[in-house]
Amino acid sequence: MMDSQWHIYQVFEQERADLPHRNAGSVHAPDAEMAMENARDVFARRPNCTSMWVVPERAIFPKTVQELQTAPLARADSPSARVDLQSTPLARADSPSARVDPSPARVDLQSTPSTPETYLVFQKQGQTARETFVAHVGDVSASSPHHALSLALEKFSGKNVFVWWIVPERAIIKSESTDAPSMFDPAHTKKYRNHLSYPVEPIMRQLKSAREILENDGGQMTGDE
Numbered sequence: 001m002m003d004s005q006w007h008i009y010q011v012f013e014q015e016r017a018d019l020p021h022r023n024a025g026s027v028h029a030p031d032a033e034m035a036m037e038n039a040r041d042v043f044a045r046r047p048n049c050t051s052m053w054v055v056p057e058r059a060i061f062p063k064t065v066q067e068l069q070t071a072p073l074a075r076a077d078s079p080s081a082r083v084d085l086q087s088t089p090l091a092r093a094d095s096p097s098a099r100v101d102p103s104p105a106r107v108d109l110q111s112t113p114s115t116p117e118t119y120l121v122f123q124k125q126g127q128t129a130r131e132t133f134v135a136h137v138g139d140v141s142a143s144s145p146h147h148a149l150s151l152a153l154e155k156f157s158g159k160n161v162f163v164w165w166i167v168p169e170r171a172i173i174k175s176e177s178t179d180a181p182s183m184f185d186p187a188h189t190k191k192y193r194n195h196l197s198y199p200v201e202p203i204m205r206q207l208k209s210a211r212e213i214l215e216n217d218g219g220q221m222t223g224d225e
Helices: 034-045 067-071 145-157 177-183 199-224
Strands: 006-014 022-029 051-056 061-064 117-124 133-143 163-168
Touching: 006 034, 022 034, 022 133, 034 051, 034 067, 061 067, 061 145, 067 163, 117 145, 133 145
Parallel strands: none
Antiparallel strands: 006 022, 006 051, 061 163, 117 133, 117 163
16 A cells, blocks of 8 residues: 555644643655645544644654663664654745754755764653643754654653653644644544544433333333323
């Protein structure tokens, strides 16, 4: 299938301004502009999204706590410490939905920058059903994903962390606040997308009660006859 040849983009959504961006899932898309549109259609189904990010999966430098415990961090020049966007197209420079800098459509993040840049740090802090999200916890300035993770381990290690994701800021395509009305507000009027609009269980209880009443009334009428 053609979809299998498209790039994978991880999607992060923010439900309220006082909450962090959390990973909602992933979409397949030929470029970042389409990834943002697909992410909106798939994940902004309920009226509780104020901001959305999409990130090429190849741009994420992931580590689990098990990996960190069993093996030391790779050297900064190691292939495993690199994130690759060379073959993943970002949004077009003239795209109004992605608001990216006017740079080449393909960005090479394999090479180590000569100067520090901003990396976003994401964590999964629990294993319970209520803590399954990989959430944004802060930023660090570093010269490589390896360096960024080292700084993150020092700066954000207060809680039990099961998964770490390190992402260079320049790889993230963000929705703008001015885009929110057109991107997310329509969900408020599309009640069919909200699971609360389908109270199946209460309706089934009402039908069952009505059936029992009818059956009881029918039995009483037979007895009276």
